[in-house]
Amino acid sequence: MIRGVRGAITVSADQPEEVLQETRRLVLEMARENKIEPDHVASVIISTTTDISSAFPAKAVRTIEEWNFVPVMCTHEMDVPGSMPLCIRVMMHVNTELSQKEIHHVYLNEATKLRPDLTAKSQVSST
Template sequence: MIRGVRGAITVSADQAEEVLKETKRLVLEMAKENKIDPEDVASVIISTTTDISSAFPAKAVRTIEDWNYVPVMCTHEMDVPGSMPLCIRVMMHVNTELEQKKIHHVYLNEATKLRPDLSAKSQVISK
Protein backbone atom coordinates (compact mmCIF):
# COMPACT_ATOMS: atom_id res chain seq x y z
CA MET A 1 0.00 0.00 0.00
CA ILE A 2 1.20 3.53 -0.69
CA ARG A 3 1.12 6.01 2.18
CA GLY A 4 2.00 9.68 2.26
CA VAL A 5 4.69 10.75 4.67
CA ARG A 6 4.78 14.49 5.36
CA GLY A 7 7.58 16.67 6.53
CA ALA A 8 8.50 20.33 6.72
CA ILE A 9 11.47 22.42 7.74
CA THR A 10 12.37 26.09 7.69
CA VAL A 11 15.60 27.79 6.70
CA SER A 12 16.95 31.02 8.13
CA ALA A 13 17.66 32.53 4.69
CA ASP A 14 17.26 31.75 1.01
CA GLN A 15 20.82 30.54 0.50
CA ALA A 16 21.46 27.54 -1.74
CA GLU A 17 23.78 25.79 0.72
CA GLU A 18 21.27 26.02 3.56
CA VAL A 19 18.29 25.00 1.39
CA LEU A 20 20.14 21.88 0.24
CA LYS A 21 21.50 21.02 3.69
CA GLU A 22 18.16 21.38 5.47
CA THR A 23 16.23 19.53 2.75
CA LYS A 24 18.63 16.62 3.02
CA ARG A 25 18.34 16.69 6.82
CA LEU A 26 14.54 16.58 6.61
CA VAL A 27 14.39 13.73 4.08
CA LEU A 28 16.91 11.64 6.02
CA GLU A 29 14.98 12.19 9.26
CA MET A 30 11.70 11.22 7.56
CA ALA A 31 13.34 8.05 6.22
CA LYS A 32 14.88 7.21 9.60
CA GLU A 33 11.70 7.79 11.62
CA ASN A 34 9.65 5.62 9.25
CA LYS A 35 12.33 3.04 8.35
CA ILE A 36 12.03 4.01 4.68
CA ASP A 37 14.27 2.36 2.11
CA PRO A 38 14.62 4.38 -1.12
CA GLU A 39 13.50 1.27 -3.05
CA ASP A 40 10.10 1.66 -1.37
CA VAL A 41 9.66 5.32 -2.36
CA ALA A 42 7.31 5.81 -5.32
CA SER A 43 7.93 9.56 -5.57
CA VAL A 44 8.71 12.72 -3.62
CA ILE A 45 7.13 16.12 -4.10
CA ILE A 46 8.92 19.06 -2.51
CA SER A 47 7.35 22.49 -2.26
CA THR A 48 8.86 25.71 -1.04
CA THR A 49 7.36 29.01 -0.10
CA THR A 50 7.83 31.57 -2.87
CA ASP A 51 10.63 33.29 -0.93
CA ILE A 52 12.91 30.31 -1.66
CA SER A 53 14.45 30.35 -5.13
CA SER A 54 18.20 29.91 -4.64
CA ALA A 55 18.25 26.14 -5.27
CA PHE A 56 16.12 23.18 -6.26
CA PRO A 57 15.59 21.16 -3.06
CA ALA A 58 15.26 18.02 -5.22
CA LYS A 59 18.99 18.28 -5.85
CA ALA A 60 19.58 17.50 -2.16
CA VAL A 61 17.54 14.29 -2.40
CA ARG A 62 19.46 13.12 -5.48
CA THR A 63 22.73 13.44 -3.56
CA ILE A 64 21.66 10.99 -0.84
CA GLU A 65 23.19 7.57 -1.34
CA ASP A 66 20.78 5.20 -3.16
CA TRP A 67 18.16 7.95 -3.66
CA ASN A 68 19.37 9.05 -7.12
CA TYR A 69 16.68 6.99 -8.93
CA VAL A 70 13.77 8.18 -6.78
CA PRO A 71 11.48 10.48 -8.84
CA VAL A 72 11.52 13.93 -7.22
CA MET A 73 9.74 17.10 -8.25
CA CYS A 74 9.81 20.65 -6.88
CA THR A 75 7.07 23.26 -6.88
CA HIS A 76 6.07 26.40 -4.99
CA GLU A 77 3.44 26.53 -2.25
CA MET A 78 0.48 28.83 -2.53
CA ASP A 79 1.45 32.36 -1.50
CA VAL A 80 -1.11 32.86 1.27
CA PRO A 81 -0.80 36.08 3.29
CA GLY A 82 0.54 35.39 6.77
CA SER A 83 1.85 31.91 5.94
CA MET A 84 5.13 30.66 7.37
CA PRO A 85 8.10 32.07 5.41
CA LEU A 86 11.19 30.20 4.22
CA CYS A 87 9.52 26.82 4.50
CA ILE A 88 10.30 23.60 2.63
CA ARG A 89 7.62 20.88 2.63
CA VAL A 90 8.05 17.27 1.56
CA MET A 91 5.41 14.72 0.59
CA MET A 92 6.94 11.28 0.21
CA HIS A 93 4.81 8.51 -1.36
CA VAL A 94 6.02 5.26 0.18
CA ASN A 95 5.13 1.59 -0.20
CA THR A 96 4.63 0.45 3.38
CA GLU A 97 2.62 -1.89 5.53
CA LEU A 98 2.38 0.71 8.31
CA GLU A 99 -1.07 1.85 9.36
CA GLN A 100 -1.83 5.51 8.66
CA LYS A 101 -1.69 6.35 12.38
CA LYS A 102 1.77 4.74 12.69
CA ILE A 103 3.37 7.09 10.12
CA HIS A 104 5.71 9.61 11.74
CA HIS A 105 5.36 12.97 10.02
CA VAL A 106 8.45 15.09 10.68
CA TYR A 107 8.43 18.84 11.34
CA LEU A 108 11.71 20.58 12.13
CA ASN A 109 12.85 24.08 13.10
CA GLU A 110 10.03 26.64 12.98
CA ALA A 111 7.90 24.24 10.93
CA THR A 112 6.89 22.50 14.16
CA LYS A 113 4.30 25.30 14.42
CA LEU A 114 2.55 24.06 11.28
CA ARG A 115 1.26 20.87 12.88
CA PRO A 116 1.74 20.98 16.64
CA ASP A 117 -0.52 17.94 16.89
CA LEU A 118 2.04 15.91 14.92
CA SER A 119 5.20 17.71 15.97
CA ALA A 120 5.78 16.54 19.54
CA LYS A 121 8.41 13.98 18.52
CA SER A 122 9.86 16.34 15.89
CA GLN A 123 10.46 19.04 18.52
CA VAL A 124 12.78 16.69 20.36
CA ILE A 125 14.68 16.04 17.11
CA SER A 126 15.04 19.78 16.38
CA LYS A 127 16.88 20.53 19.60
Protein backbone atom coordinates in the same frame (compact mmCIF):
# COMPACT_ATOMS: atom_id res chain seq x y z
CA MET B 1 0.08 -0.02 0.31
CA ILE B 2 1.24 3.47 -0.63
CA ARG B 3 1.13 6.05 2.17
CA GLY B 4 2.00 9.71 2.22
CA VAL B 5 4.67 10.81 4.66
CA ARG B 6 4.74 14.55 5.33
CA GLY B 7 7.56 16.73 6.49
CA ALA B 8 8.47 20.40 6.69
CA ILE B 9 11.44 22.49 7.72
CA THR B 10 12.32 26.16 7.67
CA VAL B 11 15.54 27.87 6.67
CA SER B 12 16.88 31.11 8.11
CA ALA B 13 17.65 32.58 4.67
CA ASP B 14 17.29 31.75 0.99
CA GLN B 15 20.87 30.60 0.56
CA PRO B 16 21.58 27.60 -1.71
CA GLU B 17 23.78 25.80 0.83
CA GLU B 18 21.19 26.09 3.59
CA VAL B 19 18.27 25.09 1.35
CA LEU B 20 20.12 21.95 0.25
CA GLN B 21 21.45 21.09 3.71
CA GLU B 22 18.10 21.46 5.46
CA THR B 23 16.21 19.59 2.73
CA ARG B 24 18.65 16.71 3.06
CA ARG B 25 18.31 16.79 6.85
CA LEU B 26 14.51 16.65 6.62
CA VAL B 27 14.40 13.80 4.09
CA LEU B 28 16.89 11.71 6.06
CA GLU B 29 14.93 12.28 9.29
CA MET B 30 11.66 11.30 7.57
CA ALA B 31 13.32 8.13 6.29
CA ARG B 32 14.85 7.32 9.68
CA GLU B 33 11.63 7.90 11.62
CA ASN B 34 9.63 5.67 9.27
CA LYS B 35 12.32 3.08 8.39
CA ILE B 36 12.11 4.06 4.72
CA GLU B 37 14.57 2.66 2.20
CA PRO B 38 14.94 4.39 -1.19
CA ASP B 39 13.40 1.38 -2.97
CA HIS B 40 10.24 1.87 -0.88
CA VAL B 41 9.72 5.40 -2.26
CA ALA B 42 7.41 5.81 -5.25
CA SER B 43 7.98 9.57 -5.53
CA VAL B 44 8.76 12.75 -3.61
CA ILE B 45 7.17 16.15 -4.10
CA ILE B 46 8.93 19.11 -2.54
CA SER B 47 7.32 22.52 -2.30
CA THR B 48 8.83 25.74 -1.08
CA THR B 49 7.32 29.04 -0.15
CA THR B 50 7.83 31.58 -2.93
CA ASP B 51 10.60 33.31 -0.95
CA ILE B 52 12.88 30.33 -1.65
CA SER B 53 14.32 30.40 -5.15
CA SER B 54 18.11 30.05 -4.77
CA ALA B 55 18.27 26.27 -5.27
CA PHE B 56 16.20 23.26 -6.29
CA PRO B 57 15.62 21.25 -3.08
CA ALA B 58 15.27 18.10 -5.21
CA LYS B 59 19.01 18.32 -5.84
CA ALA B 60 19.57 17.57 -2.14
CA VAL B 61 17.56 14.35 -2.39
CA ARG B 62 19.40 13.20 -5.53
CA THR B 63 22.73 13.56 -3.71
CA ILE B 64 21.75 11.18 -0.89
CA GLU B 65 23.37 7.79 -1.43
CA GLU B 66 20.98 5.39 -3.22
CA TRP B 67 18.27 8.08 -3.59
CA ASN B 68 19.45 9.18 -7.04
CA PHE B 69 16.82 7.01 -8.81
CA VAL B 70 13.87 8.22 -6.70
CA PRO B 71 11.57 10.47 -8.78
CA VAL B 72 11.59 13.94 -7.19
CA MET B 73 9.78 17.10 -8.25
CA CYS B 74 9.86 20.67 -6.91
CA THR B 75 7.12 23.26 -6.94
CA HIS B 76 6.14 26.42 -5.11
CA GLU B 77 3.58 26.46 -2.33
CA MET B 78 0.54 28.73 -2.57
CA ASP B 79 1.46 32.31 -1.63
CA VAL B 80 -1.09 32.82 1.15
CA PRO B 81 -0.75 36.09 3.11
CA GLY B 82 0.49 35.46 6.64
CA SER B 83 1.78 31.95 5.92
CA MET B 84 5.06 30.72 7.36
CA PRO B 85 8.03 32.12 5.40
CA LEU B 86 11.13 30.27 4.20
CA CYS B 87 9.48 26.87 4.48
CA ILE B 88 10.27 23.65 2.61
CA ARG B 89 7.60 20.96 2.60
CA VAL B 90 8.07 17.33 1.53
CA MET B 91 5.45 14.74 0.57
CA MET B 92 6.93 11.27 0.21
CA HIS B 93 4.81 8.53 -1.37
CA VAL B 94 6.05 5.33 0.25
CA ASN B 95 5.25 1.64 -0.07
CA THR B 96 4.75 0.54 3.53
CA GLU B 97 2.81 -1.81 5.76
CA LEU B 98 2.37 0.96 8.38
CA SER B 99 -1.14 2.23 9.05
CA GLN B 100 -1.94 5.94 8.68
CA LYS B 101 -1.67 6.50 12.42
CA GLU B 102 1.70 4.70 12.60
CA ILE B 103 3.32 7.11 10.13
CA HIS B 104 5.65 9.66 11.76
CA HIS B 105 5.34 13.01 10.00
CA VAL B 106 8.41 15.17 10.64
CA TYR B 107 8.40 18.91 11.31
CA LEU B 108 11.68 20.65 12.11
CA ASN B 109 12.83 24.15 13.07
CA GLU B 110 10.00 26.71 12.96
CA ALA B 111 7.87 24.29 10.93
CA THR B 112 6.91 22.54 14.17
CA LYS B 113 4.30 25.31 14.45
CA LEU B 114 2.54 24.06 11.32
CA ARG B 115 1.29 20.83 12.90
CA PRO B 116 1.79 20.90 16.67
CA ASP B 117 -0.63 17.97 16.94
CA LEU B 118 1.72 15.75 14.90
CA THR B 119 4.88 17.16 16.45
CA ALA B 120 3.63 16.37 19.95
CA LYS B 121 2.73 12.82 18.87
CA SER B 122 6.22 12.32 17.48
CA GLN B 123 7.84 13.63 20.66
CA VAL B 124 5.68 11.41 22.86
CA SER B 125 6.42 8.27 20.81
CA SER B 126 10.17 8.88 20.83
CA THR B 127 10.42 9.14 24.63
